[in-house]
Amino acid sequence: MSHILGIDLGTTGSTASVLLDDGKLHSVPSVEKTHSTEKPFPSVVSFFQDGSCLIGDSALEQSIYNPIGTIKNVKKHMGTPKKFKIFEKEYIPQYIAALILMKIKLSAEELTKEKFEHVVITVPAYFDEAQRRATREAGRIAGLNVLQLINEPEAAAIAYGAHKISSKTRIMVFDMGAGTLDVSILEAGSSDAAKAFQVLAISGDNELGGIYMDDLIKDSLLRSIGKHGVFSSSDEIDTDQENIQHSPDTHKLDDAVAVAERKRLGYQLDIIAENAKIALSTEEKITIDESISFEREEHKLTTELTRKEFEKMIGELLRRAESKVTDALANANLTSDKIDKVILVGGPTKIPAVRNMLKKLVKEPESDVDPTFAVSNGAAIWGAILNNDRNLPVIYKGVALLSVTARDYGEKMRDDDGNISVQLMIPKNVPYPTRFTDIFYNNFRNDGEWRPAAPIDVWTGNPNFQKPHDFSKYKKIGKFKIEGLKHGISNVIEVTYELDNDQILTVTAREKGGDAYAELQIDPDGSTHQTGRMIEDLRKDAEKIERKTRAWMGGYEVPPEEWKTPKNPKYCWMCECLEDAKKILNAHHEDCREFFKISTFRLFIQQLEKQYAFAHIQLTHPDYRIGVHNALKEDTHPNRRLLTIVLVHELLHALHPDWGHNRIIPEERRLANLAGYFDAFIEMDRIFLSGKMSLCNNHFSSDFDFKEINCD
Ligand SMILES: Nc1ncnc2c1ncn2[C@@H]1O[C@H](COP(=O)(O)OP(=O)(O)OP(=O)(O)O)[C@@H](O)[C@H]1O
Ligand SMILES: [Mg+2]
Numbered sequence: 001m002s003h004i005l006g007i008d009l010g011t012t013g014s015t016a017s018v019l020l021d022d023g024k025l026h027s028v029p030s031v032e033k034t035h036s037t038e039k040p041f042p043s044v045v046s047f048f049q050d051g052s053c054l055i056g057d058s059a060l061e062q063s064i065y066n067p068i069g070t071i072k073n074v075k076k077h078m079g080t081p082k083k084f085k086i087f088e089k090e091y092i093p094q095y096i097a098a099l100i101l102m103k104i105k106l107s108a109e110e111l112t113k114e115k116f117e118h119v120v121i122t123v124p125a126y127f128d129e130a131q132r133r134a135t136r137e138a139g140r141i142a143g144l145n146v147l148q149l150i151n152e153p154e155a156a157a158i159a160y161g162a163h164k165i166s167s168k169t170r171i172m173v174f175d176m177g178a179g180t181l182d183v184s185i186l187e188a189g190s191s192d193a194a195k196a197f198q199v200l201a202i203s204g205d206n207e208l209g210g211i212y213m214d215d216l217i218k219d220s221l222l223r224s225i226g227k228h229g230v231f232s233s234s235d236e237i238d239t240d241q242e243n244i245q246h247s248p249d250t251h252k253l254d255d256a257v258a259v260a261e262r263k264r265l266g267y268q269l270d271i272i273a274e275n276a277k278i279a280l281s282t283e284e285k286i287t288i289d290e291s292i293s294f295e296r297e298e299h300k301l302t303t304e305l306t307r308k309e310f311e312k313m314i315g316e317l318l319r320r321a322e323s324k325v326t327d328a329l330a331n332a333n334l335t336s337d338k339i340d341k342v343i344l345v346g347g348p349t350k351i352p353a354v355r356n357m358l359k360k361l362v363k364e365p366e367s368d369v370d371p372t373f374a375v376s377n378g379a380a381i382w383g384a385i386l387n388n389d390r391n392l393p394v395i396y397k398g399v400a401l402l403s404v405t406a407r408d409y410g411e412k413m414r415d416d417d418g419n420i421s422v423q424l425m426i427p428k429n430v431p432y433p434t435r436f437t438d439i440f441y442n443n444f445r446n447d448g449e450w451r452p453a454a455p456i457d458v459w460t461g462n463p464n465f466q467k468p469h470d471f472s473k474y475k476k477i478g479k480f481k482i483e484g485l486k487h488g489i490s491n492v493i494e495v496t497y498e499l500d501n502d503q504i505l506t507v508t509a510r511e512k513g514g515d516a517y518a519e520l521q522i523d524p525d526g527s528t529h530q531t532g533r534m535i536e537d538l539r540k541d542a543e544k545i546e547r548k549t550r551a552w553m554g555g556y557e558v559p560p561e562e563w564k565t566p567k568n569p570k571y572c573w574m575c576e577c578l579e580d581a582k583k584i585l586n587a588h589h590e591d592c593r594e595f596f597k598i599s600t601f602r603l604f605i606q607q608l609e610k611q612y613a614f615a616h617i618q619l620t621h622p623d624y625r626i627g628v629h630n631a632l633k634e635d636t637h638p639n640r641r642l643l644t645i646v647l648v649h650e651l652l653h654a655l656h657p658d659w660g661h662n663r664i665i666p667e668e669r670r671l672a673n674l675a676g677y678f679d680a681f682i683e684m685d686r687i688f689l690s691g692k693m694s695l696c697n698n699h700f701s702s703d704f705d706f707k708e709i710n711c712d
Contacts, residue, residue: 006379
C-alpha cells in the first residue's frame with residue numbers, strides 16, 4: 001500500500017499528516033493559506049449559483065462575499081438528517097465533509113506527488129454510530145478508502161508516544177477545539193499488551209470551544225457599533241435556520257437580501273473576532289481597527305481589547321470547561337493527583353488562561369505536544385502502523401492493535417456445472433480492517449433471456465471453507481440485488497467484501513464497464529443498511545468537482561516564473577484598460593477633473609491564490625484593490641471591456657470614498673451606459689453578485705507580493 005494519510009477533520013479547520021520514506025511526519029500544507037483558523041484547511045465550502053464551489057481557504061475568504069452560499073461547521077451535523085439548501089440545491093453533511101477531504105487529498109498529492117487512496121480519519125470520542133458512519137461515507141464520496149476511524153484523544157496520545165510508556169501511566173487529554181471540548185482519561189502501559197491504551201473515562205461538552213469565544217468578542221464589537229441584537233449570537237444559528245431560496249417574489253427577495261446582509265456581517269465579524277482572540281494568546285493588549293460593511297454602510301470598528309478583559313469575557317466558558325475536567329476525574333473514579341500527564345490539544349489551548357486552569361486543577365501540561373497537529377500526526381502514525389510501514393520510527397513500533405477475523409465470509413455462487421457453493425472472500429484469522437474483490441458472471445435465465453438483475457448472497461461460517469457445498473456450516477447474513485445490468489456491456493460483476501475496524505462488513509457489487517451498482521452494510525449485530533447508490537451518485541458529483549479543483553491547483557494561470565519578472569508585456573493590456581477607464585470618467589463624470597490632476601496611478605496584480613488574481617490600483621493616496629477572476633487575465637475583447645468597467649467602479653470609489661464599498665452604485669450604471677459598456681457592466685454585476693469577484697477588496701493586507709503592470 002502507498003502512504004496513508006492521517007486526517008483530523010475539524011469543525012472549523014482540518015489538518016493532515018503523513019509519514020514519508022524519510023521516517024518523518026510531514027504535515028500537509030494548504031497551497032493557498034492566507035486566512036485565519038490556524039489549521040491549514042478551513043472546513044468551509046462556498047457554492048455559487050451555477051453549482052461550482054470553492055473549498056477551504058478560498059471558501060473562507062469568499063464567505064464574506066457569498067454569505068448565503070457558504071457552509072461552515074459541517075462536523076456538527078454529521079450523522080444527522082440535516083440538509084443544507086443552497087441556491088435551490090440540497091447537500092447532505094457527508095457531501096460537504098467529502099469536499100473538504102477531497103481538497104486535503106489533492107493538497108497531499110501536491111506535497112508528495114503520489115496518489116492517496118487510503119486514510120485514517122479522526123473523530124471525537126463521543127461520536128456515535130451514525131456520526132461515525134457519516135464520516136466514513138464522507139471519505140468514500142471523496143474517493144478515499146477509510147482504513148479506520150480513530151478517536152481524537154487516542155490519536156493525540158499516540159502522537160505523544162504514550163504507548164511506549166512501560167509503567168502504568170494515566171494521561172488526561174484535554175482537547176478544546178472550535179466547537180467542542182473533549183476531556184479523556186487514558187491509561188497506557190496496562191497489562192493488556194494488545195491495546196495501546198485503555199480509555200478510562202470521557203467527558204465533554206459539544207457546545208464549548210473557540211467559536212463561542214469568538215461570539216462573545218463579536219457581541220462586544222456589535223455593541224460598539226450599536227448593532228447589537230442584529231442577529232443571535234452564533235453565526236451557526238444564522239447559517240442553519242435562515243437557508244433561503246431565490247424567488248421572484250420581491251417580498252421574499254427583500255428577506256433574502258436581509259438574511260444575506262446579516263450573514264455577511266456575521267462572517268466579517270467572525271474573522272475579526274477570531275484574529276483578535278488568537279492575537280491575545282501572545283499579546284497583553286491589542287487594537288482592532290477595521291472597517292466593515294453592513295446595510296450598504298461602512299462602519300468603522302476601532303477599539304482596544306486587553307487579555308484581562310478577554311479572560312473576563314470567557315470566564316463562564318472556562319468554568320464550564322473546569323467542570324468537565326472534574327466530571328472526567330469523577331467518571332474515572334480518580335483524584336487529580338492520580339493523573340501522570342496532561343496533554344493539551346486544539347487551538348484554544350494556546351490561550352494562557354486555559355493552560356493555567358489545567359495547571360491549577362490537575363498539573364502542569366506537557367510542553368512537547370503540538371496542539372494543532374497532534375491529532376493528525378497520531379492518525380498518520382496509526383496509518384503507518386496499519387500499513388506495516390518499514391519507515392515507522394522506533395518509538396512507534398510494536399503497537400499491536402490489530403484484531404483478526406473470527407469467521408470466514410463468502411459469496412454464494414453457481415459454477416458452470418450448476419453446483420451451488422460458497423466462494424471464500426474474507427478468511428478467518430486475517431487482520432482487519434481488510435478488503436477483497438472477486439469477479440462473478442451474470443447468468444442468462446434458463447430460457448436464454450438476459451437477466452437485468454443478479455442476487456448477491458452474503459454468508460458466514462466458522463470452519464474453513466473445506467466443504468463449500470455443505471451449507472449446514474454456514475449462515476446467510478445478508479442479501480441484496482444489483483439491478484440495471486445491461487446486456488452487451490461485460491457481463492462481469494465485481495464484488496468486494498470489506499470489513500472495517502468496527503467489524504462492519506460492506507459488500508459492494510459493481511457492473512464492470514457499466515453503471516449498475518449496489519451495496520449492503522452488515523453490522524456485527526446482523527442489522528443491515530443499504531445506502532450505496534446515493535453515496536455512489538454523490539461520488540460521481542464530487543469527482544466532477546475534484547477534476548475542476550485539480551485543474552485549478554495544477555497550473556497557475558500566471559506561471560510563477562513570469563511572476564518574478566518585473567515587467568511583463570503580456571499584461572500591459574491591463575494598463576490600457578486603466579487608461580480607458582480614466583477616459584470614461586473624464587468624459588462623463590465632472591467630479592474627477594481635480595482628482596485626476598493631483599493623483600498618480602499604478603496598476604498591480606497579485607496572484608493571491610490559484611482561482612483569483614487580484615488587481616490593485618495604487619493612487620498617490622489610498623490603495624484600492626480589486627479581485628479579477630482568472631478568466632479575466634487573458635487579453636480578449638470581452639475581458640478588456642470587463643476589466644475597464646471594473647476599474648471604473650474602483651476609480652469611482654477612490655474618488656468618492658463615502659459612497660461605500662461592495663455595492664454597485666447608480667452612477668456606475670450611468671457611466672457604463674454612456675460609454676456603451678453596458679453589457680460589460682451586466683457581466684460585472686453578475687460576477688460580483690455571484691461572489692466570484694471581490695470588488696473593493698479592503699480585507700486583504702498589503703503584505704502580499706504585488707506585481708506591477710508596467711507598460712512604459
Ligand atoms: N493561538 C490561538 N489562540 C487562541 N485560539 C486559537 C489559537 N489558534 C487557534 N485558535 C482557535 O482554535 C479553534 C480551532 O481549534 P481546532 O483547530 O483545534 O478545532 P477543530 O479541530 O476545528 O474543532 P473540533 O475539534 O471542535 O472539531 C478556532 O476557534 C481558533 O480560532
Ligand atoms: Mg479538533
